[in-house]
Amino acid sequence: MSRIDESKDFIPVRIAVLTVSDTRTLADDRSGDTLVQRLTDAGHVLAARAITTDDRDGIASQLREWIADPEIDVILSTGGTGLTGRDVSVEAHRDVYEKEIDAFGTVFTMISMQKIGTSAVQSRATGGVAGGTYLFALPGSTGACKDAWDEILAFQLDYRHRPCNFVEIFPRLDEHKRRK
Template sequence: MAGRIDETLAFVPVRIAVLTVSDTRTPETDKSGDTLAARITEAGHALTGRAIVPDEIDAIRAQIRSWCSNAMADAIITTGGTGLTGRDVTVEAVRPLFDKEIDGFAAIFHQISFGIIGTSTLQSRACAGVISGVYVFCLPGSPGAVRDGWDHILKSQLDSRHRPCNFVEIMPRLMEHLQR
């Protein structure tokens, strides 16, 4: 059974930052970042940050930590660096920072991706988690993968009206572990 949008509820805009991880992309050639930015704003959310960093663990971590510590975003979506090559280090950079990992994100992403590109989905290491109360979603770098991740997962889970549940309604509780 698929979820649904309850139109009787108020929409709550989410502050979202987009991080492109690539040694070759520039602001002029960042199609995946452009795709995410457009979809985020079309959905009614605020695009609060956008950056391109090289495939380097320290650069990725520095940008994510900056956005998390400056309370610039409720969610960060990365694109790129989730593959299997030696330069693909987004997962290695981000996963150790997770306070909690959202295990089901990768499973659902692969299920959707398998229906579109078949077993080629095995080359993606999409992942998600929470860092200092901020959701972080790591998507592959292709525009198609970004569309699939946003259209089939993130668009609904970042909509406060999505039922039976969504990520927005639990945002105020993401830091509870620090209050113990």
């Protein structure tokens, strides 16, 4: 349910998109393209984009690099969330999380159930926070990327969404690191 408070100004968020794939290039990265199109259509800023192979250390390294970049607020990765041996995006994300957003995976599964039934159990979509940056690992299918954006992220990354959203708590994500 979308509850947008039109009396508030929209605040653009700077978002990086990481595609995890052993076979994709920028020329044929449909899921990455889907995320880029949706985030820019919503008024957000594409802060960075990359493709990396299904390598846990390589994924975590890219995530850490972007977490350290003050010009990136959110990282969306697509691919590598399944059950096969090469699917290591979730593990790489959890290597860098300070806190996991447990309900993200739950809500994503609920949405997926409506679209693909019990096949939703094969997705391990996850979300978390590190270094004041939100991170979300999404499945590699364009449908899953659309669902995650259209049904969850479009609202939670919109400052006007009520009763609460991720944007309004950006300033407090790293408050535990500040001197009291």
